[in-house]
Amino acid sequence: MPERRAQPLKKAVAERAERRNLTITLDKMRYALEHWIGLVEDKQRALSVGCGNGHRICLMGLEYGFSSIVGVDPYIASDGSSSEDYQKLLDLIAELGLFGRIEIVKKTAQDYLTDMRDNAKFSLVMINDALHYMYKTKKLLHEDAVCYSNFVGFLADLRKVMNDGSLLMIEEVKRDRLRSMLPMFRKMDYSTKQPAREWKTALEDAGFYILRTVTYLPYLFRKFRILIDNPLGRILCSRYFIICRK
Ligand SMILES: C[S@@+](CC[C@H](N)C(=O)[O-])C[C@H]1O[C@@H](n2cnc3c(N)ncnc32)[C@H](O)[C@@H]1O
Numbered sequence: 001m002p003e004r005r006a007q008p009l010k011k012a013v014a015e016r017a018e019r020r021n022l023t024i025t026l027d028k029m030r031y032a033l034e035h036w037i038g039l040v041e042d043k044q045r046a047l048s049v050g051c052g053n054g055h056r057i058c059l060m061g062l063e064y065g066f067s068s069i070v071g072v073d074p075y076i077a078s079d080g081s082s083s084e085d086y087q088k089l090l091d092l093i094a095e096l097g098l099f100g101r102i103e104i105v106k107k108t109a110q111d112y113l114t115d116m117r118d119n120a121k122f123s124l125v126m127i128n129d130a131l132h133y134m135y136k137t138k139k140l141l142h143e144d145a146v147c148y149s150n151f152v153g154f155l156a157d158l159r160k161v162m163n164d165g166s167l168l169m170i171e172e173v174k175r176d177r178l179r180s181m182l183p184m185f186r187k188m189d190y191s192t193k194q195p196a197r198e199w200k201t202a203l204e205d206a207g208f209y210i211l212r213t214v215t216y217l218p219y220l221f222r223k224f225r226i227l228i229d230n231p232l233g234r235i236l237c238s239r240y241f242i243i244c245r246k
Contacts, residue, residue, distance in 0.1 A: 005062060005096070005097075006026065006059075006062055006063070006096075008092060008095045008096055009026060009055060009058050009059060009062065009092065009096060010025075010026045012053075012055060012088065012092050013025060013026050013029065013055050016053060016055070026055075026059070028219050029055060029056060029059055030059065030063070031219055031222065032171075032216060033056070033059065033060070033064070035214050035216055035217075035241055036169055036214055036241045036243055037060075037064060039167065039211065039212070039243055040123075040124055040167055042123035042124070042163070042166065043064070043065050043066045043067065043123065043124070044067055044068065044123045045067070045068045045069075045070075045120060045121070045122050045123050045124075046060065046066050046068070046069045046070070046122060046123065046124040046125070046126065047069075047070050047071075047072065047122045047124070047125045047126070047161070048069060048070070048071045048072070048125075048126050048127075048128070049072055049073075049109040049125065049126070049127040049130060049134075049158075050072070050073050050079075050109065050127060050128070050129070050130025050131075050133070050134065051071030051072065051073050051089075051104065051128075052073055052075075052080055052081035052085060052128075052129075052130070053081055053085050053088070053089060054071050054085075054089040054092070054093070054102070054104065055092075056128060057069045057071050057102055058089075058092060058093065058096055058098060058102065061096075061098045061101050061102050062096060062098070066101075066124075067101065068101055068102075068103075069101065069102045069103075070102075070103050070104075070105060070122075071089075071102065071103070071104045071105070072104075072105045072107065072108075072109045072112045073086070073104070073105075073106065073130075074106060074107055074108045074111075075106055076133070079130075079133040080129075080133070086104065086106055089104060090104060108134075109134065109154070109158075110154060110157075113154075113157040113158065113160075113161065114157075116161060121161055121162060121163045121166075122161055122162050122163065122166060123162075123163050123166045123167075124166060124167050124168075124169065125158060125161075125162060125166070125167070125168045125169070126168070126169040126170075126171070127168075127169070127170050127171070128171040129171055129172065129173070131151075131170060131172055131194075131199065132172060132173075132192045132193045132194060133192075134151075134154075135147050135150060135151040135154075136192045137192060138191050138192060140194065140195075140198055141194050141198035141199070141201075141202065142198060142201060142202075148202060151202050152202050152205050152206045155202065155203060155206035155207075155208065156206050156207070159206065159207060159208070159246055162246045163246070164246060165245060165246060166245070166246050167211070167243060167244070167245055167246075168203075168208060168243075168244050168245075168246065169241060169242070169243050169244075170199055170203075170241065170242040170244075171216075171239070171240075171241050172193065172194065172196070172199065172239070172240060172242070173188075173190070173193050173238050173239050173240075174190075174193060174194075174195055174196070174238045174239075174240065175190050175191070175193045175194060175195060176190055176193070176238045196213050196240050196242055199242055200213070200242060203242065203244050207246075208244040208245065208246060209244055209245045209246075210242065210243075210244045211243045211244055211245050212242075212243045213240055213241070213242050213243075214240065214241040214243065215229075215234045215237045215239070215240050216237060216238075216239035216240060216241065217229055217237060218237065
């Protein structure tokens with residue numbers, strides 16, 4: 001029954017994967033979520049900054065017990081999601097019966113925070129693969145004073161709309177020189193991505209407490225966890241999650 005309910009989402013994920021020549025599947029999305037979702041105690045009201053295609057938040061609404069999720073994204077095509085993705089997401093939300101539980105706001109996260117009128121706060125904020133577009137620099141973040149202070153200012157605004165003790169989860173990819181040299185990863189632009197420590201320094205400056213940094217263990221190796229979930233193996237993994245508490 002749950003699988004039947006998720007069918008339109010599975011189809012949307014497969015269509016996007018085909019269109020963009022990606023290897024993403026719904027099972028891989030579930031697998032990625034399992035790296036950190038267990039740390040979330042309060043599933044009342046989540047905010048997804050840069051939600052893009054929104055497949056992740058649909059999955060969270062369908063299968064992970066989130067009662068209300070707001071996704072905010074200006075839909076900048078060159079950053080990975082276009083107005084067409086926005087329209088597709090609205091249709092998908094309706095098809096999944098999630099209308100009323102998932103709301104999509106088409107504006108930048110910065111404008112959303114400035115324009116926010118209601119007092120309802122969030123019990124979880126997540127920013128998946130969007131920070132290196134929002135605070136874009138080819139330098140290390142701390143070497144770009146303007147970008148760094150803009151980011152810390154944004155985090156301070158974000159803190160104001162979060163409940164005390166709630167979580168902020170950031171998913172990013174390392175600025176990986178090894179990968180950028182390998183042919184199969186060459187289409188990915190690593191130049192504006194940051195090592196986890198760069199985001200973490202700013203998060204601490206803005207008053208967040210870092211709970212944990214979790215390395216994403218590639219789906220292909222999930223059955224050989226022991227080989228890769230160690231300091232040496234983790235060097236080869238590029239994706240990470242930073243989980244912090246307000
Ligand atoms: C690579 S996509 C990631 C989408 C989605 N989170 C995911 O993981 O599939 C980056 C997203 O960040 C969004 N974005 C860029 N600047 C933004 C801003 N200032 N506020 C909110 N979202 C922004 C883009 O429109 C794009 O959808």
